[in-house]
Amino acid sequence: MDVSVKFLGGAGTVTGSRYLLDLGDFEFLVDCGLFQGRKELRRRNWDKFPMPPKDMEAIVLTHAHMDHIGCLPKLVKDGFRGPIYCTTATAELAKILLLDSGKLQEEEAEYAKKKGYSSHENPEPLYTVEDAEAVFPLLVPKDFKKPFSIHPSVEVTYYHAGHILGAAIVKIVIKGDKQTKKLVFSGDLGRYHDPILYPPTLIPEADVVWIESTYGDRISTPIKPEEELARAINDVFDRDGLVIIPAFAVGRTQLVMYFLYQLVKKGKIPNVPIYLDSPMAINVSTLYKDFHQDHQLIGVLDDNDQHPFQHSQLHYFRKQEQSRTLNELKGKAIIISASGMATGGRVLHHLFHHLPNEKNGVVFVGYQAEGTRGRRLVDGEPEVRIYGQEVPVKAKIYSVEGLSAHADQNELMEWAEGFGEKPKLAFIVHGEESSAGVLAHKLKDELGWNTIIPNYLESFMLFEEI
Numbered sequence: 001m002d003v004s005v006k007f008l009g010g011a012g013t014v015t016g017s018r019y020l021l022d023l024g025d026f027e028f029l030v031d032c033g034l035f036q037g038r039k040e041l042r043r044r045n046w047d048k049f050p051m052p053p054k055d056m057e058a059i060v061l062t063h064a065h066m067d068h069i070g071c072l073p074k075l076v077k078d079g080f081r082g083p084i085y086c087t088t089a090t091a092e093l094a095k096i097l098l099l100d101s102g103k104l105q106e107e108e109a110e111y112a113k114k115k116g117y118s119s120h121e122n123p124e125p126l127y128t129v130e131d132a133e134a135v136f137p138l139l140v141p142k143d144f145k146k147p148f149s150i151h152p153s154v155e156v157t158y159y160h161a162g163h164i165l166g167a168a169i170v171k172i173v174i175k176g177d178k179q180t181k182k183l184v185f186s187g188d189l190g191r192y193h194d195p196i197l198y199p200p201t202l203i204p205e206a207d208v209v210w211i212e213s214t215y216g217d218r219i220s221t222p223i224k225p226e227e228e229l230a231r232a233i234n235d236v237f238d239r240d241g242l243v244i245i246p247a248f249a250v251g252r253t254q255l256v257m258y259f260l261y262q263l264v265k266k267g268k269i270p271n272v273p274i275y276l277d278s279p280m281a282i283n284v285s286t287l288y289k290d291f292h293q294d295h296q297l298i299g300v301l302d303d304n305d306q307h308p309f310q311h312s313q314l315h316y317f318r319k320q321e322q323s324r325t326l327n328e329l330k331g332k333a334i335i336i337s338a339s340g341m342a343t344g345g346r347v348l349h350h351l352f353h354h355l356p357n358e359k360n361g362v363v364f365v366g367y368q369a370e371g372t373r374g375r376r377l378v379d380g381e382p383e384v385r386i387y388g389q390e391v392p393v394k395a396k397i398y399s400v401e402g403l404s405a406h407a408d409q410n411e412l413m414e415w416a417e418g419f420g421e422k423p424k425l426a427f428i429v430h431g432e433e434s435s436a437g438v439l440a441h442k443l444k445d446e447l448g449w450n451t452i453i454p455n456y457l458e459s460f461m462l463f464e465e466i
Helices: 039-046 072-077 088-115 129-133 225-238 252-265 279-290 320-328 347-354 373-378 409-417 433-447
Strands: 003-007 019-022 027-030 058-060 084-087 139-142 148-151 154-160 168-175 180-185 208-212 243-246 274-276 314-316 334-337 361-364 383-386 389-392 396-399 425-429 459-463
Touching: 003 425, 058 148, 072 088, 072 129, 084 088, 088 129, 088 139, 088 279, 180 459, 208 409, 225 243, 225 252, 225 361, 225 396, 243 347, 252 274, 252 279, 252 334, 274 279, 320 347, 334 347, 347 383, 347 389, 361 373, 373 383, 373 396, 409 433, 425 433
Parallel strands: 027 058, 058 084, 084 139, 180 208, 208 425, 243 334, 243 361, 274 314, 274 334, 361 396
Antiparallel strands: 003 019, 003 459, 019 027, 148 154, 154 168, 168 180, 383 389
């Protein structure tokens, strides 16, 4: 049996994770993500799949972020009918996120058609809500730490990765006629001291490793992220301004709500109204109660605590009419709304109305990919385009990197050091050129790893005649 891999995404970029493994008589995909960010990257979402999707036999997901699952509806629309394996929490999160993505894509296509700012005469969505729903019957939920077979020669096991609820490191054992080989995909690794999620699991052995490098060139500041968040909020409140926090609906929003609750409880920020204006984030927050075994939130709360996701100053806004009332909001309050990179969603309405006010502040709490609106704001551009209009950026922009759900360089190295023997090969993926390059060199120099930074659509033979 020969085993090869083709990099259909997650190579040279942080988004679009897709790795096609070919065992000759069995081809399957690890992750099926959406490309985000620069226009040339987003165009790849429309590219024809390199093989007929109906001929591919399975998909194994690491977690439910859109850059890892967002292309599933298109693949199913184009003919894929195989099982899609994932953890139980990922299955429920995927339903929420894919429905939202289909709805957003329909709305954006319609809006572009109405306003005439698309280069296409009749702009179409990449996929629809109906296409997203077609994915659900194919989802096959699996538990952590319990091996399962996806083929007579292929066994898969999920381990906790941190990062978001349900996120997994994937170990794949391939049994050939002569040898057994182990592949390990890090997925996206979380922080080792996350107050809600379990730390990434150390895997003792692998022949080939795929390791993410989102923050491969960065070491988080030693300052506690909640203190950095408090400073930004108090700075805005000193101007009697409004705080907008663009937050990813899965993971980051829940971490932000936890920290805001703790900061108010300790008297480090004023007890002001907090508006969670994201139906998807609200739905995700309820899953933390359903999947309590996948996180440690209850264990870190005192007996007298209220629940961080349900207290008197936290207001859940599901309806658009409620959301619109926040456009006129002034003074000390906090709006948390998706999307985290300000690429879409309700947060755009809030930015459109509140960016021109110099009293206000926008606090980014996660990674901002190259080419996104969030990245342009963090980089200090004086104007950003929203709904086809140039909006002046008068509000102060803050970036709290300590709240990132991604492991920093030290934590990535800590995970890598967990392997008892160095792998024969390590692919550095899911990172921009600079971060991937720095991590590749560090792994090679300090641990002696044989590292490769793959290019988009590049293929490699992993094993011959095993």
